[in-house]
Amino acid sequence: MATEIEHKYLVTDYSYQSMATESHEIVQGYISRESGRTVRVRTVDNTAFLTIKGACKGMSRPEFEYNIPIDDARQLLKLCPGPVITKTRSIVIYEGERWEIDTFHGQLEGLVTAELEVPNENHTFNLPPFVGREVTGDHRFANSQLTTYDALKPAL
Amino acid sequence: MATEIEHKYLVTDYSYQSMATESHEIVQGYISRESGRTVRVRTVDNTAFLTIKGACKGMSRPEFEYNIPIDDARQLLKLCPGPVITKTRSIVIYEGERWEIDTFHGQLEGLVTAELEVPNENHTFNLPPFVGREVTGDHRFANSQLTTYDALKPAL
Numbered sequence: 001m002a003t004e005i006e007h008k009y010l011v012t013d014y015s016y017q018s019m020a021t022e023s024h025e026i027v028q029g030y031i032s033r034e035s036g037r038t039v040r041v042r043t044v045d046n047t048a049f050l051t052i053k054g055a056c057k058g059m060s061r062p063e064f065e066y067n068i069p070i071d072d073a074r075q076l077l078k079l080c081p082g083p084v085i086t087k088t089r090s091i092v093i094y095e096g097e098r099w100e101i102d103t104f105h106g107q108l109e110g111l112v113t114a115e116l117e118v119p120n121e122n123h124t125f126n127l128p129p130f131v132g133r134e135v136t137g138d139h140r141f142a143n144s145q146l147t148t149y150d151a152l153k154p155a156l
Numbered sequence: 157m158a159t160e161i162e163h164k165y166l167v168t169d170y171s172y173q174s175m176a177t178e179s180h181e182i183v184q185g186y187i188s189r190e191s192g193r194t195v196r197v198r199t200v201d202n203t204a205f206l207t208i209k210g211a212c213k214g215m216s217r218p219e220f221e222y223n224i225p226i227d228d229a230r231q232l233l234k235l236c237p238g239p240v241i242t243k244t245r246s247i248v249i250y251e252g253e254r255w256e257i258d259t260f261h262g263q264l265e266g267l268v269t270a271e272l273e274v275p276n277e278n279h280t281f282n283l284p285p286f287v288g289r290e291v292t293g294d295h296r297f298a299n300s301q302l303t304t305y306d307a308l309k310p311a312l
Contacts, residue, residue, distance in 0.1 A: 001231050031195055031208060032188035037235045039187055039195050039208075050206070050222065052187060052195075054235050064228050066206065072220050075157050079193045079210050 004063045005121060008141060011112035012132035016101045020090035029080030033144045041076040048073030059121050059136065083107060083147055094128040107148040113141065160219045161277060164297060167268035168288035172257045176246035185236030189300045197232040204229030215277050215292065239263060239303055250284040263304040269297065
C-alpha cells in the first residue's frame with residue numbers, strides 16, 4: 001500500500017504544452033465509484049493498472065496499485081458502468097517538481113487539470129504559470145465523479 | 157481473463173472430512189458487491205488475491221484474478237463495507253474431479269457448500285456422497301451475498 005497526497009488545480013492556459021517533457025495516452029474507467037473504495041482500471045499507452053483507493057483522511061488517501069495485462073484491462077473497461085475517460089497526460093518538471101497535466105477528451109473536452117504528488121502535507125512548492133484555482137479535495141473534480149464537461153461547468 | 161463455469165451444492169454430511177487431501181484457511185471480503193462486477197479480496201493461508209468477476213452468462217462468468225501482497229490484502233479487507241467471511245476450504249478428489257468444500261465459520265457457521273469447476277457446460281460427472289441439493293445460480297448462496305446463517309435459513 002502507498003499513501004497518495006496530492007494537490008490538484010485547474011489549468012488556465014496552454015503554456016504547459018511547450019514545457020512538457022513526455023506525454024501518455026490514458027483510458028480509464030471505474031468498476032466501483034463508491035466513496036472510500038474506488039476501483040479503477042487504467043491503460044497508460046500499452047501498459048495497464050488496477051487501482052483501489054480508500055477513503056481520504058485530510059489530503060492523504062491509501063492507494064493499492066497493481067500492474068495487469070492490457071488485454072484484461074480492455075475487458076475490464078467494458079464492465080465499468082459509468083463513462084470511460086480518455087485523456088492525455090503531459091509531464092512538466094517545474095522547479096524540480098513533477099507536475100502531471102491531464103487534458104481530457106471526448107465528453108470532457110475542455111477540462112485540463114494539473115496535479116502534484118507531494119511527500120507530506122507540509123511540503124512547499126511554487127506554482128507553475130499555467131496553474132489556476134486549486135481544487136484539491138473538491139470531489140466534483142475527482143476522476144471517478146466526472147461525466148461531461150457541461151455537467152462540470154457550474155464548478156469551473 | 158479466465159471464464160469460470162462451476163456447479164455448487166449444499167453439503168449434507170461430514171463424510172468429506174475424511175476424504176479431504178488438503179485444506180486451506182480463507183478470509184475474504186468484497187470491495188464491490190454489485191452484480192456483474194464484484195471485486196473480492198481473499199487470503200488463502202499466507203497468499204492473497206484480488207478477483208473481479210463480471211456478469212453471469214448462463215453458467216459462465218468472466219473472472220480476472222491477480223496475486224497481491226498479503227499485507228495489502230489485510231488492509232483491503234478493512235475497506236470492505238460488508239461482512240468478512242472466514243471459511244475452511246477442503247479439497248476432495250472424487251472420481252478424478254477436484255471438489256472444493258467450503259465450511260463457513262463465524263456468523264455463517266453451519267453452512268457447508270461444495271463446488272466443482274468444469275471445463276464446459278456439457279461436462280458430465282458423478283456426485284460424491286456428501287453432496288445434496290444443487291444451488292448453482294442461486295444468488296442467495298453467492299459468497300458476495302452471504303451475511304449470516306440465520307438469514308440464509310429460508311433458503312436451506
